[in-house]
Amino acid sequence: MSSSSLAALLRRKQANVRIAGLILLVATVLFALAAVGFGRADISMVDAAAVIYGKLTGSQEAYSSIHAAQTAIIWDIRLPRILAAIAVGGGLAVAGVVFQALLMNPLADSYTMGVSTGAAFGASVAIYLNIFAQGGLPVTVFAFGGAVLTLLIVMSMARVKGYVSSANLVIAGIIVSSILSAAITMVKSLAGEQVSAIVTWLIGSLAAKSWEHVVYAWPLIMAACFLCYYYAGDLNILSLGDREARSLGINVSRLRTILLGAGALITAVCVAIGGIIGFVGLIVPHMVRMVTGSDNKALIPLCGLTGGLLLLTADTFGRSVGNIEIPVGVLTTLLGGPFFVYIFRIRNKTLG
Amino acid sequence: MKIKFLSITGIVVLLLSLLGCGSPKQPVSPGEGNISIVDDLNQTIVLAQPAKRIISLYSAHTENLIALGLGPEIIGVSTTESDPVAQNKPVFDYRADPEKVLAAQPDIVIIRPFIKQSYPDFIKTLEQANIKIVCLYPEKFEDFDSYIHKLAVLTGREQQAADRLAAFHNKLTEIADRTAKAPVKKQVYFESTATEYRTITPASTPGTVLNLAGAINVAADAQAIKTTGSIAAYGSERLLMKADEIDVFLAQRGPMNPGITVDAIKQRPGFDKIKAVRQEQVYIVDEKLVSSPTFRLAEGVEQLAKLIYPEVF
Numbered sequence: 001m002s003s004s005s006l007a008a009l010l011r012r013k014q015a016n017v018r019i020a021g022l023i024l025l026v027a028t029v030l031f032a033l034a035a036v037g038f039g040r041a042d043i044s045m046v047d048a049a050a051v052i053y054g055k056l057t058g059s060q061e062a063y064s065s066i067h068a069a070q071t072a073i074i075w076d077i078r079l080p081r082i083l084a085a086i087a088v089g090g091g092l093a094v095a096g097v098v099f100q101a102l103l104m105n106p107l108a109d110s111y112t113m114g115v116s117t118g119a120a121f122g123a124s125v126a127i128y129l130n131i132f133a134q135g136g137l138p139v140t141v142f143a144f145g146g147a148v149l150t151l152l153i154v155m156s157m158a159r160v161k162g163y164v165s166s167a168n169l170v171i172a173g174i175i176v177s178s179i180l181s182a183a184i185t186m187v188k189s190l191a192g193e194q195v196s197a198i199v200t201w202l203i204g205s206l207a208a209k210s211w212e213h214v215v216y217a218w219p220l221i222m223a224a225c226f227l228c229y230y231y232a233g234d235l236n237i238l239s240l241g242d243r244e245a246r247s248l249g250i251n252v253s254r255l256r257t258i259l260l261g262a263g264a265l266i267t268a269v270c271v272a273i274g275g276i277i278g279f280v281g282l283i284v285p286h287m288v289r290m291v292t293g294s295d296n297k298a299l300i301p302l303c304g305l306t307g308g309l310l311l312l313t314a315d316t317f318g319r320s321v322g323n324i325e326i327p328v329g330v331l332t333t334l335l336g337g338p339f340f341v342y343i344f345r346i347r348n349k350t351l352g
Numbered sequence: 353m354k355i356k357f358l359s360i361t362g363i364v365v366l367l368l369s370l371l372g373c374g375s376p377k378q379p380v381s382p383g384e385g386n387i388s389i390v391d392d393l394n395q396t397i398v399l400a401q402p403a404k405r406i407i408s409l410y411s412a413h414t415e416n417l418i419a420l421g422l423g424p425e426i427i428g429v430s431t432t433e434s435d436p437v438a439q440n441k442p443v444f445d446y447r448a449d450p451e452k453v454l455a456a457q458p459d460i461v462i463i464r465p466f467i468k469q470s471y472p473d474f475i476k477t478l479e480q481a482n483i484k485i486v487c488l489y490p491e492k493f494e495d496f497d498s499y500i501h502k503l504a505v506l507t508g509r510e511q512q513a514a515d516r517l518a519a520f521h522n523k524l525t526e527i528a529d530r531t532a533k534a535p536v537k538k539q540v541y542f543e544s545t546a547t548e549y550r551t552i553t554p555a556s557t558p559g560t561v562l563n564l565a566g567a568i569n570v571a572a573d574a575q576a577i578k579t580t581g582s583i584a585a586y587g588s589e590r591l592l593m594k595a596d597e598i599d600v601f602l603a604q605r606g607p608m609n610p611g612i613t614v615d616a617i618k619q620r621p622g623f624d625k626i627k628a629v630r631q632e633q634v635y636i637v638d639e640k641l642v643s644s645p646t647f648r649l650a651e652g653v654e655q656l657a658k659l660i661y662p663e664v665f
């Protein structure tokens with residue numbers, strides 16, 4: 001194979017990734033628009049479109065004929081929820097890819113490092129204090145703080161002689177995570193019969209998300225995702241092993257710190273908004289990898305789009321089917337497990 | 353007339369004295385002999401005499417027993433008691449080992465169905481040790497009188513129960529008369545849980561309390577989550593479709609809906625469109641006053657009526 005044909009192959013591959021990305025992007029936009037039309041309240045697609053158009057262009061008359069409550073349902077309830085689902089789903093998937101590559105572990109996901117347990121602990125404490133100390137503490141902020149603190153503790157534990165290794169990271173994550181789980185259990189038992197509030201939060205749901213959540217989440221998640229994409233080439237080299245990466249002139253320790261920080265930040269934001277939504281960070285990377293191979297340059301953007309699309313579909317299904325809303329965390333966990341088994345079987349067949 | 357009365361009395365006295373001579377048995381006075389009731393799990397409980405050593409594992413039962421003047425007879429209470437009389441009593445926990453209950457040797461242990469469903473082993477152990485378990489819980493408001501009556505029969509306090517119930521219903525009638533004077537009927541939404549914005553079924557205890565306070569339940573179309581439960585799914589969208597109809601927004605605060613505040617409700621996305629929020633008619637009510645089957649339900653009805661119709665109070 002000559003170098004020119006190799007370059008041509010690479011170009012063709014990049015073009016394919018671009019086309020796939022474009023298709024996914026269009027699908028996400030279409031799904032999001034369709035999801036605006038789904039819900040308990042009967043609102044026609046035309047009205048929904050009018051509200052969105054009117055709000056975006058700032059022309060009041062576009063939706064002046066539509067009832068104020070219907071406008072609120074479209075603009076204040078459905079849209080923030082849809083956007084939050086896309087951001088959280090995409091973020092968890094990207095974080096999953098990054099952690100799997102960094103820790104060289106196909107079973108790693110955004111929760112392996114114990115970041116989510118930290119967020120859950122922060123949220124539990126905030127909910128507990130809100131119930132028993134009558135404070136109006138913001139649960140989201142506490143969850144985020146818990147996640148960031150946990151990350152710092154795990155990083156400092158894993159740093160041995162100024163060097164962070166992936167094995168140490170996983171172990172430190174497991175240790176901190178189990179300590180925090182015990183602490184959450186303690187908070188739960190202290191809450192007594194009022195425990196339902198904490199349990200509900202831990203299940204993971206995208207109900208009652210406001211624009212505030214979207215405005216904070218999108219920039220943070222997008223920025224961290226782009227940072228991961230920027231270092232995707234280096235991440236590819238890093239997956240050859242530390243020694244090889246170092247001989248190719250990559251500052252392994254620094255790269256690992258940056259990517260861990262980015263991945264954990266994404267996870268922290270996602271958990272702070274939606275609670276613990278399982279399996280997205282595990283399934284999506286494996287699904288996409290079956291198609292694209294393990295090039296992180298292709299994986300990161302495609303996983304982001306696929307994850308967003310997947311969670312949006314799951315959440316829309318959960319909120320519009322049946323009398324009782326199904327929290328999306330329950331749905332992903334229920335469907336995710338069996339699906340993961342299926343992927344595992346398929347993958348082994350193709351390899352064998 | 354007088355002669356007739358005297359003769360009858362004479363005959364009765366004669367008969368009684370004959371009976372007294374014939375058998376040494378004590379005359380049967382009310383409150384002794386065989387007491388039997390059927391509890392809410394359709395089990396028949398038979399007692400030889402009114403219970404004197406009672407353990408109550410549900411705060412509403414405790415409160416009602418105290419209201420019937422049974423403070424001294426209660427030898428054990430649940431872990432969550434609010435009544436001041438119950439504060440210093442020994443605490444029994446159905447999540448712990450049943451040994452403590454056995455050691456106390458109660459005449460009856462009064463529970464609610466939830467305890468039997470969640471901790472069947474605890475109850476089974478007690479039953480095997482021949483402890484009498486009474487399971488009571490009035491799901492609906494109209495069951496309240498018969499529930500109080502059952503408690504009274506078990507403890508020999510029928511008279512007190514009748515008095516308390518009469519006073520209770522008098523108070524309700526009084527409130528109904530007052531709210532009837534209100535010029536317009538108000539439409540009220542009642543939130544039972546903040547998660548998923550659940551409301552109450554019209555037939556439930558809080559639903560009835562709402563009716564007794566003279567309010568119209570906006571969410572009367574809500575479907576129950578469980579067939580026998582009091583919670584009904586509603587959700588933000590159905591709620592906002594009725595935004596213009598909701599005159600008053602009530603949310604209960606308690607174990608079902610912990611930590612809820614008026615500010616938290618106002619800040620929810622889209623809630624600024626609700627009439628009650630715009631007109632500052634959002635109130636928090638204590639869950640115990642509207643959901644627990646106690647005589648304080650009358651206070652709950654009064655509180656709600658005062659919040660909804662301040663103009664007639």
